[in-house]
Amino acid sequence: MKKQATHHLSLVLASSSPYRKELLSRLGLAFSVAIPDLDETPLAGESAAQTSERLAIAKARALAGQFPDSLIIGSDQVALLNGEQLGKPGNHERAVRQLQAMRGQSIDFHTALALYNTASDTHQSIVDMTRVTMRNYSDEQIERYLQREQPYNCAGSAKTEGLGIVMIEKIESTDPSAIIGLPLMALVTMLNKEGFAIL
Numbered sequence: 001m002k003k004q005a006t007h008h009l010s011l012v013l014a015s016s017s018p019y020r021k022e023l024l025s026r027l028g029l030a031f032s033v034a035i036p037d038l039d040e041t042p043l044a045g046e047s048a049a050q051t052s053e054r055l056a057i058a059k060a061r062a063l064a065g066q067f068p069d070s071l072i073i074g075s076d077q078v079a080l081l082n083g084e085q086l087g088k089p090g091n092h093e094r095a096v097r098q099l100q101a102m103r104g105q106s107i108d109f110h111t112a113l114a115l116y117n118t119a120s121d122t123h124q125s126i127v128d129m130t131r132v133t134m135r136n137y138s139d140e141q142i143e144r145y146l147q148r149e150q151p152y153n154c155a156g157s158a159k160t161e162g163l164g165i166v167m168i169e170k171i172e173s174t175d176p177s178a179i180i181g182l183p184l185m186a187l188v189t190m191l192n193k194e195g196f197a198i199l
Contacts, residue, residue, distance in 0.1 A: 010070040014059040023182040036062035048080040052112035060116035074114040095157040104136040111178040115190040128178040133170040
């Protein structure tokens with residue numbers, strides 16, 4: 001009976017990302033989407049994992065006032081290359097620089113997930129780490145890739161779910177959905193703990 005009762009809680013995705021929306025849709029659940037308004041600047045001394053987890057929790061909690069009796073999903077991803085955090089490039093020039101810096105290197109993508117229950121004021125959170133090794137591609141290949149896919153809203157400038165896979169030599173992960181931005185396996189575990197039945 002508990003699993004049925006928890007469905008009185010609505011499911012909300014706190015994200016502007018079309019990729020996260022598509023991933024969550026795979027679970028076949030009804031959910032709302034709302035965009036949290038917060039500063040995503042890393043804090044001094046924070047690790048990539050700490051930044052991503054703090055922001056995932058903050059995104060979920062930012063919408064609490066709008067969605068009482070809800071389970072709010074927050075997620076954030078920070079890429080780390082040689083100790084430096086990589087954000088979304090935002091434009092062509094920065095994407096070129098990111099891809100040049102990543103060439104032949106391994107990048108650690110820290111994808112945090114938070115599930116905030118506004119009814120009980122409790123949250124669960126985890127950070128998934130995916131290691132991506134890039135190929136030794138040419139500057140010409142970078143230009144051709146960026147012209148075709150324009151991945152300027154993706155941390156690391158390469159969409160693994162699209163043509164960006166051509167730029168990648170290897171992905172080491174425990175959850176293939178995490179690199180796209182929402183660790184679905186961990187989310188299922190969290191929803192189960194809330195008594196929110198998916199099947």
